[in-house]
Amino acid sequence: MSLASDIAPHLPYLRRYARALTGSQTNGDSFVRAALEAIVAAPADFPRDVDARLGLYKVFHAIWSSANVDIAPESDGAAHDMERVAQDRLAAITPLSRQALLLTAMEGFTNEDAGYLIDATPTDVASLVAEALAEIDRQTATRVLIIEDEPIIAMDIESIVRDLGHEITGIAVTRDEARALAQSDRPGLVLADIQLADGSSGIDAVQDILGEFSVPVIFITAFPERLLTGSRPEPTFLITKPFQRSTVKAAIAQALFFNSTASFG
Structure with a gap:
């Protein structure tokens, strides 16, 4: 091959x-x-x-x-300004610690494999992950809108979000409900599934929301490769179903850290 x-x-x-x-x-x-x-x-x-x-x-x-x-x-000045702010904030957390956390929590590498990738020992990786998690604990709390039509998954996400110290503005199961909830109580973060209860799209729901105001977005899907084809504008933050609590925690931390809009195009 x-x-x-x-x-x-x-x-x-x-x-x-x-x-x-x-x-x-x-x-x-x-x-x-x-x-x-x-x-x-x-x-x-x-x-x-x-x-x-x-x-x-x-x-x-x-x-x-x-x-x-x-x-x-x-492409636009606002995005450029947010990029500059994000770069200014990079000093707030050691880059290696973010790499170690994402490699283990999001990508599923072992401490040994992550150590190989960043030239560190497995013990060092564990320490770096602990450092990143400590930084997450110091992160400013926000208000989160969950767009998810499966009740068990929605409750699991809600539990993770609350454990991180954030509040829930609401749980939407359709595109229209998501738009209405966002308009009535503006969130500081959106967690969105792709396929919703009435056959509507979480992607469309997010586009509706981003048309009103800027907010970090994390998409949750069982098929991330379908969104990462390189053939169209795509989301920045993706969580794969079924997910681990640590994966959601790491993704939320990164999205809030950059405080940028995970929009398309």
Whole structure:
């Protein structure tokens, strides 16, 4: 099997990770593109002593560490201003700690594999994750709108959100209900499923909300690869169903950390 065939199934998840790490579709995709260009330029240098997914993330981290990537400017001034604010806030939490948390909680790597990716020992990774979680605990609380039509999942998400110290503005099960709840009680964060109870779309519900005001958004889906195709504008923050509590916690922390709109385009 070719190297391209080996890494292709893992690209949607690398793109998800890159966006969560940078807080931007544009920036995340720029780093992924640079990693792929490095692989094409020197395929013999691709790590073959580990599985393809680990090797792919290793190449990405080499690019990330060098930070020698041309970042395309955001399309509007407001987004650019938020990017600048986010970069100013990077000093508030050690970059390695964010990487360790996202690699383990969101991407599901073991401490050993995460250590390989960021050149740290498993013990160091555990300490870095603890550091990131401590920073999350100090994060300012916000008000959260949940758009989810499955009652058990909605209750689970609500429990996680409340445990993090945030309030719930409401739980919507349809597009119209989500729009109405957002208009009546403006949230500081939205967690949205893709498919809703009446056949409406969580994506459309979020677009309705973002048409009224800016708010960070995290999408929840069983099929993230369907949204990360590169063929259309896509969300920045994605959680895969079934999810772990730690995954939701990490995604919420990143979305609020960057305080940017996970909109499309």
